[in-house]
Amino acid sequence: MIEFQNVRKEYSDTVALNEISFTIADGEFVFIVGKSGAGKTTVTKVLLLEEKIDSGKILIGGDDISAYPDRLIPYHRRRIGMVFQNFRLFPDKTVYENVAFAMRAVGAASADIKTRVPMLLRMMSVEDRATHYPIELSGGEQQRVALARALANNPDIIVADEPTGNIDPQMSYTIMNLLLRINRLLGKTVIVVTHEKAMVDSFGQRVITIDGGSIVSDTPAAAAGDTTPEGGDGSEQ
Amino acid sequence: MNSEPVTEKKVENGAGNTPAPDGTEKKSRRRPGRGSGIFYFISEAFKGMRHHSVMTAASVIVLTSCLVLLGAFLMLLRNINVNLEKLGLLNEIAVFTDGSLTPEEVGAVGESIKKLDNVDTVKYVSKDSGLESMKEQYPDYSDLFESIKNNGDNPLSDSFIITYRDNSGVYELESELHKIPGVVKVNNRLDYAVKVGNFKNGMSFVFAWFFVLLFTVSVFIIFNTIRLAVEGRRNEIDIMRYIGATNSFIITPFIIEGSLIGGVSGILAFFADMGLYRLAVSKLSAELDILEYLPFRSFAALLIIGFLAVGILSGVLTSLFSIRKNLKN
Ligand SMILES: Nc1ncnc2c1ncn2[C@@H]1O[C@H](COP(=O)(O)OP(=O)(O)O)[C@@H](O)[C@H]1O
Ligand SMILES: [Mg+2]
Numbered sequence: 409m410i411e412f413q414n415v416r417k418e419y420s421d422t423v424a425l426n427e428i429s430f431t432i433a434d435g436e437f438v439f440i441v442g443k444s445g446a447g448k449t450t451v452t453k454v455l456l457l458e459e460k461i462d463s464g465k466i467l468i469g470g471d472d473i474s475a476y477p478d479r480l481i482p483y484h485r486r487r488i489g490m491v492f493q494n495f496r497l498f499p500d501k502t503v504y505e506n507v508a509f510a511m512r513a514v515g516a517a518s519a520d521i522k523t524r525v526p527m528l529l530r531m532m533s534v535e536d537r538a539t540h541y542p543i544e545l546s547g548g549e550q551q552r553v554a555l556a557r558a559l560a561n562n563p564d565i566i567v568a569d570e571p572t573g574n575i576d577p578q579m580s581y582t583i584m585n586l587l588l589r590i591n592r593l594l595g596k597t598v599i600v601v602t603h604e605k606a607m608v609d610s611f612g613q614r615v616i617t618i619d620g621g622s623i624v625s626d627t628p629a630a631a632a633g634d635t636t637p638e639g640g641d642g643s644e645q
Numbered sequence: 646m647n648s649e650p651v652t653e654k655k656v657e658n659g660a661g662n663t664p665a666p667d668g669t670e671k672k673s674r675r676r677p678g679r680g681s682g683i684f685y686f687i688s689e690a691f692k693g694m695r696h697h698s699v700m701t702a703a704s705v706i707v708l709t710s711c712l713v714l715l716g717a718f719l720m721l722l723r724n725i726n727v728n729l730e731k732l733g734l735l736n737e738i739a740v741f742t743d744g745s746l747t748p749e750e751v752g753a754v755g756e757s758i759k760k761l762d763n764v765d766t767v768k769y770v771s772k773d774s775g776l777e778s779m780k781e782q783y784p785d786y787s788d789l790f791e792s793i794k795n796n797g798d799n800p801l802s803d804s805f806i807i808t809y810r811d812n813s814g815v816y817e818l819e820s821e822l823h824k825i826p827g828v829v830k831v832n833n834r835l836d837y838a839v840k841v842g843n844f845k846n847g848m849s850f851v852f853a854w855f856f857v858l859l860f861t862v863s864v865f866i867i868f869n870t871i872r873l874a875v876e877g878r879r880n881e882i883d884i885m886r887y888i889g890a891t892n893s894f895i896i897t898p899f900i901i902e903g904s905l906i907g908g909v910s911g912i913l914a915f916f917a918d919m920g921l922y923r924l925a926v927s928k929l930s931a932e933l934d935i936l937e938y939l940p941f942r943s944f945a946a947l948l949i950i951g952f953l954a955v956g957i958l959s960g961v962l963t964s965l966f967s968i969r970k971n972l973k974n
Contacts, residue, residue, distance in 0.1 A: 456887065485888035496884050512685065513890035561889065 410455070410565070410597065411434055415464035417450050418619075424450040426621035427464060432599065434564070437591040437629070439608045439615045440601045447621040448601040452569050455599075456488060468565075484513055489558030489596075493570035495550040497542040503529065503553050504538040510560040522639050528556040532586065548579030555586055565597045566590055572604065580607060588613075689898035690905060693874040700870040704906045705913065707866050708959070711859035712914030712952045713921070718852040720922055720944055722845065728936050729841060736765075736808045738819065739832040744772075744802040746827050751803045754827045758805055763818050765808045772801040798877050802829070812839075864963050867906055871899055871967035882972065900961055907960025911952035918948060 412433040424447045432438050442448050453459040454466060457473060460573065465472050467576040468487070476484055478644040496508050507525045518525075529535040532552040534545075542550050551571055558566055569589060572580035584600070602608060608615055612630035616623060694701045740758065742751050751769075758767050770778075776799055780790040793799060809818055815833065822831045874880070885895050919941055926938045 458887075482886070482889045482891045484886060486888075490887045496880075496887070498881055498884060510888045511896055512682070513885055513888050543659075557888075 409467070409469060410599075411465070411467040413449075413465040413467070415454060415466060416462045417447075417454055417459060418462050421546050423621050424455070425461070426443050428618065428621065428623050428628060429464075430616055430623060432597060432605060434597055435591070437588060437613050439602070439613055440599060440618065441603060441605050441608050441615055442618040444603060446603075446618045448603075448618060449569055449619070450621075451565050452490070452599075452601060455463040455567065456485055466625035486561050487563050488565045488567055489561070490515065491551070491554050491558050491566065491568035491571045495542065495547075495554045495574070496502070497550055497553060497557070499542055502541055503534060503545070504541050506542070506553055507557045507560050508529070510557045514561050524560070525556075528559055529553075531559075532556045546579075547575040551575060551579075555583075556592070559590070559594075559596075563596070565599070567599045567601070569601045570603070571600065572602065572607070577607075580604070582602065584611065602633045650960040662846045667772075686901055686965070690901035693878070693898060693902050694905070696877055697870060697873045700866070700873055701906060704863065704870045705869045705910050708863040708907065708910035709860060709913045709917065711856065711863050712910060712918045712956060714852065714859060715856055715955070716914060716944070716948050716952065717921065718849075718856070719948075720918070721848070723944070724936075724939055725841070725845060727939055731937055738807045738809065738815075738822070740807060740822055740828055741830040741832070742803050742805075743827050743829050746803070750827055750830060754825055756804055757825045758807060758822065760819060761821055763809050763811050763814045765810045768806040770806060772799050772803050775801045775804060779954045796850070824932070860959070863910075864959060866965045867903060867960060867963040870906070871903055871964045872971050873969060874899055874902060875971045896965075896972070899968055900964050903960035903962075903967075904957045905963025907956035907958065908953060909956075910960075911949070911954075911956030914952050914956070915945075915949045919945075935937045 410562060412428055412430050414427040414429055415425050416423070416427050426447075427449075428447075439453060440448050450459065454461050457476065458594065461474060473484060497503075498509060501509060504525055507528055507602045511521045511524065514518075526538070527536060529538055532555050533550055534552045534556065537545055537549055537553070542553070543597055551574075554571075555566075558568075566587065571587070572583050587598050588611070590596050614629045615625070617625040617626045617627075740754075740776055744966055746754070755767060755769055758764060773794070776790055776794055779801075780787050783790075807813060807822075819831055819833050822828055882895055922941050922944075926941075929936070
């Protein structure tokens, strides 16, 4: 469980998060939406301990992450797979190497890398791109590689910050559906940050809306089953 | 699932046998791949050096010059000392006795010398052995010395070679030696020794400044080379941090880069000094053959070990410092 308790984060002249509180259960899928500058990225940064909060508490599984010494921060980050708007793939590494590197960087054995990377690429339908460099891929393909990399070390939580910001609308649905599948099939807690309110609504998932660093609404998932919007069922290429 | 606390161990072990996304747990009997890790670090370091090859070359050149200078200075000093020792100029005073003294009287002179403050050692040199050593020193005239010896009219007198403890008390010692009955001549090479000493000090001073200057410049250049390396990979470093790479994993390539710059400089400086030294000795020994020149191999071990130590240490420390300054958390 992820708990934000009265979390406050100030930058020099801005209050980015104004004492926000919310709880996300294990295995939950949550959209965090809001206008540009609302504080959405700040939520992801404090969760990854990329930024320190000024007051309040962030608990993961009851553990106060603000109390972690610097030494533990990398290990904390391994529990969270991060996906960004601009993909952030290593430009001079192939698709395969991008995913493999994430595993190597945390000391995974080569045997595990050899079996796991192809499986992840297959799961994201980019296995035929394994030897290509990021620049040779479309935005949608790059984001799927980024998803594979985020899953490389089998994190409990996936955080995607505007994952569809640089992707055409059609592919955006595919990416969202992949995130949904990661949640449903792999049981990951998935947090998707976006400003595309319209698309979010079509998924019928829980939506936390923030504005000016405060939560203005928290709408639970639609009660009746999964709403799968037109535009993809998640298995399309 | 999310309720387990974060520990280094959990994650280190976890990376090896994480459950596959389809839920099946796969066990790994292998330990995390260390071999591929080292290979990765070294290849990253080389990649970095290729990226900013001009700065890397500049670092190596300046650090090499710095070490060459250090080595040259060291070799010069050692040669000067050897020659001073050979010429007996180091803390030595020769005291000559009256030729008419009996052996007992000469012995008494020796006793009086020993009693003086500031006298360290006293060596008796009989007039015969004095002649002998002159014969050795000037082999071209050995026949002459031989005939002098055989005629029994050795012009030399018995003497004492004194070493002293304290340079500043030498003139006092000299006058006290003169006061001893039977002493006819006190040969103090102090003026000469002082001159050479001053020369050595002056030279050390100039060399030290050059060294400090060059060393500062090379530290500065290595610092900036590593800074450029870090900056050129800022984006990749950020990604690595998000992936959960530890700081040591992230900085190791840069440290290796620094140590390679230092190590290569050390090796280059060694061979440069070897070439320079041999050239200098071959030129000088043709012109100034009365001096003794130490063979290069008497410095080789000291130089290579010293250069590698100074080079690698300064490379590594400067890289570390640069990374600390240029890489947040
Ligand atoms: N590093 C920073 N320094 C100063 N202000 C910042 C910094 N990062 C974000 N902000 C400010 O904090 C507020 C929230 O930013 P952010 O969380 O990035 O918004 P969002 O992701 O919702 O667009 C904005 O007003 C932004 O200008
Ligand atoms: Mg943002």
